[in-house]
Amino acid sequence: GNSVTQMEGPVTLSEEAFLTINCTYTATGYPSLFWYVQYPGEGLQLLLKATKADDKGSNKGFEATYRKETTSFHLEKGSVQVSDSAVYFCALPNDYKLSFGAGTTVTVRA
Amino acid sequence: DAGITQSPRYKITETGRQVTLMCHQTWSHSYMFWYRQDLGHGLRLIYYSAAADITDKGEVPDGYVVSRSKTENFPLTLESATRSQTSVYFCASSRTGGNQPQHFGDGTRLSIL
Numbered sequence: 001g002n003s004v005t006q007m008e009g010p011v012t013l014s015e016e017a018f019l020t021i022n023c024t025y026t027a028t029g030y031p032s033l034f035w036y037v038q039y040p041g042e043g044l045q046l047l048l049k050a051t052k053a054d055d056k057g058s059n060k061g062f063e064a065t066y067r068k069e070t071t072s073f074h075l076e077k078g079s080v081q082v083s084d085s086a087v088y089f090c091a092l093p094n095d096y097k098l099s100f101g102a103g104t105t106v107t108v109r110a
Numbered sequence: 111d112a113g114i115t116q117s118p119r120y121k122i123t124e125t126g127r128q129v130t131l132m133c134h135q136t137w138s139h140s141y142m143f144w145y146r147q148d149l150g151h152g153l154r155l156i157y158y159s160a161a162a163d164i165t166d167k168g169e170v171p172d173g174y175v176v177s178r179s180k181t182e183n184f185p186l187t188l189e190s191a192t193r194s195q196t197s198v199y200f201c202a203s204s205r206t207g208g209n210q211p212q213h214f215g216d217g218t219r220l221s222i223l
Contacts, residue, residue, distance in 0.1 A: 032209040043200050043214035044153075051209070089153070096141065096160060096207025097168070102152045 002027040002094040004073075006101025013080055013108050021075040021104045023064075023090035033057075033066055033073040034098070036089040044089060047075075080108045113137070116201050116215035123191055124223050131186045131218045133201030141204045142184040143212060144168075144176065146197040153200070159184055160207065191222045 007022040025033065032051045036044040048057035053068035062077045075088060085108045090101040114135040123129050133142065144156040145168075155168030157176040165176050173195060175187045184203075188195055198219050202212040 032211075034211055036214075041216075043216045044202075044212075045214070046211045049211060093208045097143070097155060097158060098212055100153045 001099070002031060002092050003099050004090045004092055004101045006090045007104055008102060010105040010107060013106070015081060015108055015110055016079045017108075019075075019077045019080045019084070019106065021088055021090075021106070023073045023075065023101060025071050025073060025090075025092050027071075027092060030068070031093045033064070034091040035062070035064055035073070035075050036091060036100075038087040038089065038103070040086070047088070080106075082108050082110050084108050114201060114203055114213055114215045116199075116218050118218060119216065120219050122221045122223065125191055125193060127191050129188045129191055129220070131188075131199055131201075131220070133184045133186070133215060135182055135184075135201075135203045135213075137203065137205070137213070138181055139203035139205050139213075140181070141207050141210075141212075142178065143202040143204075144174070144184070144186045145200045145202065146170065146195075147200060147217075148197050156186065156199075188220075193222050196220060196222045 004025045034049045035047040037047045038044045048059040050057040050066035055066045064075045087103045089103050091098045117132045143158040145153045154170045159165045159178040200217045201215045204210040204212045
């Protein structure tokens with residue numbers, strides 16, 4: 001079935017640094033791709049999505065581009081804030097379910 | 111926009127007891143899911159449901175029971191709790207399966223002593 005492999009963390013950054021979290025996928029066809037974020041003590045929230053190749057999803061300063069050639073969907077943010085400290089999950093559909101990556105813990109220091 | 115709500119948020123119980131975690135969604139989504147989240151294991155699917163009265167096992171269904179008599183509710187029951195079921199449990203829903211995103215509740219933190 002479809003699956004994702006996500007860069008393991010933890011990742012620690014200073015405020016205003018550039019963030020990249022790598023995600024590659026294996027899939028039949030061209031499924032939608034998702035990034036979720038989980039803040040401490042909360043459930044997962046959909047951060048952004050892309051539905052077809054070359055689509056760029058964006059939200060809250062985060063971006064990810066659906067790359068068919070490299071089967072990747074890396075998450076980027078140009079200038080992180082302390083409030084971006086969270087766990088980030090890459091995901092894609094697998095039959096009627098979602099397959100999630102292992103999650104990357106990001107800590108941003110002031 | 112009530113969304114998806116889980117109750118209780120926190121629960122402590124003893125081994126051997128039955129405990130039910132509740133999940134309610136207001137979107138009339140067809141699909142609902144139960145996950146557990148544990149350090150080192152990420153998110154693991156316990157059960158899911160495609161519609162009322164249709165449920166199916168996920169990766170780790172042993173020791174759990176679900177039902178879905180109404181579209182909006184999807185309770186998860188631990189029939190005889192064990193310490194290994196101490197975890198954070200998340201309920202999620204999606205309009206349809208497949209390419210639709212899932213929307214998560216805030217979770218139930220369950221401790222079994």
